[in-house]
Amino acid sequence: MAELKTYRMYINGEWVESSTGEYFESHNPATEEPWCLVAKGTAEDVDRAVRAAQSAFENPQWSSMTYTQRGKLLRRLGDLIAARVEELAVYETLDNGKLIREMRGQLQYLPEFFYYYAGLADKIHGETLPIDKPDLFAFTSREPIGVVAAITPWNSPLYLTTLKLAPALAAGNTIVIKPSEVTSASLLELVPLIEEAGFPPGVVNVVTGFGDPVGNALTSHPLVRRIAFTGGPESARHVIRNSAENFARVTLELGGKSPNIVFEDADADNAAMGIIAGIFGAAGQSCVAGSRAFLHKNIYDRVLEKVVDRASKIVIGDPMAAETEVGPLATAGQVKRMEHYVQAGREQGARLVYGGKKPEAIQKGWYFEPTIFEHTDTQIRIAQEEIFGPILTVIPFETEEEAILLANSTNYGLAAGIWTNHLARAHRVAKSVRAGIVWVNTYRSISPIAPIGGSHWSGYGRESGYEAIYEYTQSKVVWVNTSADPMPDPFIMR
Structure with missing residues (x-):
């Protein structure tokens, strides 16, 4: 049998083995044969990745980058994906068995999501508030949340990763992605394009492996501030329980019976x-x-x-x-x-x-x-x-x-x-x-402009569209005293 292709994890801008050095096989659904080996991540690997993401979030190389500059990086990434559609489509098909023509069509459209959020990156803004106090001026701004944990499924790996990755980066967050253990290869093939686009080390990290321990460690990590999960209701229940450990904001895109x-x-x-x-x-x-x-x-x-x-x-x-x-x-x-x-x-x-x-x-x-x-x-x-x-x-x-x-x-x-x-x-x-x-009078139509999400057992929160930006930012209100008079009675709320 031919030697299997080997994939390591991507942490802080470097390709690394898991802390144990272990790998697991990924199988081609059309042949049932293993076709690649993927690093088997651990809780220790998750901790490394989250800490790298937190450092990158605080690093001026990313935090001081203008939103327009971030948008340019996203547009560059979209261009790079457009140039490698055929190759990425083959990896998707090898890993999850979907039709090459379906994957080709999906990936040809995928850059549009990066272009959309590239254009939206410098249009994330707050507003002035008509405060009812004449000597105070107040305004809001929208700021990135911090480290995002993205848990993605096996059915459309790159598309469903993009729904999280593009708005998270446009808003200025950093991210740690755990792809499904069934389909990790295509995301790992995308990583060199993220590097080539110019994203600083640690902004995007990928830890491969199984729900236990990788998913559990990631969704409960104390430095994670936001969790974006796509999967089934039972796994979502574990994610919600884990988020009680770090009080991370959670969005869930779950199943359907449409x-x-x-x-x-x-x-x-x-x-x-x-x-x-x-x-x-x-x-x-x-x-x-x-x-x-x-x-x-x-x-x-x-x-x-x-x-x-x-x-x-x-x-x-x-x-x-x-x-x-x-x-x-x-x-x-x-x-x-x-x-x-x-x-x-x-x-x-x-x-x-x-x-x-x-x-x-x-x-x-x-x-x-x-x-x-x-x-x-x-x-x-x-x-x-x-x-x-x-x-x-x-x-x-x-x-x-x-x-x-x-x-x-x-x-x-x-x-x-x-x-x-x-x-x-x-x-x-x-x-x-x-x-x-x-x-x-149609079905299965998608667009980066249109939000995706459901209710009850289908989850909560929205991906895609302008609404997704609100899922990856938090509002801050700033009060400014414009009066030249002395401060009034400090024991009475203004």
Whole structure:
């Protein structure tokens, strides 16, 4: 077997081994074979990285840099990424099994996020306050928080890292990133571009390894002032508990059980393709996956038939091949998870319409067929729990009110799709459905201008858009006495 590529960690501008010198394997989901070795971080490594980030935060080389200068660094980083899209896309695909064409498209768009925050960097401002005391002048400013701990998942490593990295740096913070142990390579391949862009040592640090000890040590470290986490609700609970140790501000971008609601006046072809995109794009391994389809009874059979027909023609195979439409799942555990939910769906009375197993024609790799269930009980597990894979549940409805109730019948509230040509209905349902993102007659659209986030089990706080800057800054108010008179009675509050 060929020698595996080896990745060390990045701390204070240097490539370093873990304190134990240990490494772990990362596997190619399409072949199940290990393809690289990644440094196995420890709590000691986390402490080194956080202290390096704190020193960089206090260092005038970064702290005295103007916001315009920081913006130029971000723009330079965006340019460097644009020049290496193909190479970075290959690393993403090798590590998590997503389609090379999907990763290529995602990474071609990624520089736009850095450009957006580059432009926003010197537009972070406060305001003067119309204070009701004539001899006092007051104004606010927005300042960086300090060291940011970023915990990122395996499904879209560079994109989901960028949602944290770009606004954090634009606001003047420093950052320690813990990528998923499943997909660390692409972020480590990005680091040389961060160096080349001109960010000072210690501003960006990467500690690789597992949730225990690396994630726990990072989110509870006393010098961490801000935690940005993307992942599942159970891991988020640990993050919240850990933040009690350092009182760090926390934002959580968690999972979803997103509905696609198709009304009787919708374009059936477009709605069917939207459902396909929502659940089988990225093999369903997306926080915003449209895993529940609610179809009006008058077009139920027609839309379901179209969805099943298109699902049956999906090309499953090598994610590096141009014709492939669904690649492997990211881990062997994901395949077992899909098998578990298929069994649960059957046991709880759902009817398997299509798929439900590993593709028979593919002997190696962590693949699973696009799978479709239909049922009427919204409380069964496959209709309530985030599966994070290519499993769709289809449920009929009769009225707009019923559709809204069904859409809101889970603990999640991240995204939703609405398919209708009725403008007023689109607005009514968009307002009523519990979701932080609502798409009307489209699905899975993103932009650096638009915020991302949800409610309840889907987390809190926002990433992307102008709102994200507020998540990475804190407000300070300054009072100035403009009176020439002596100080009044010191025992009375002014």
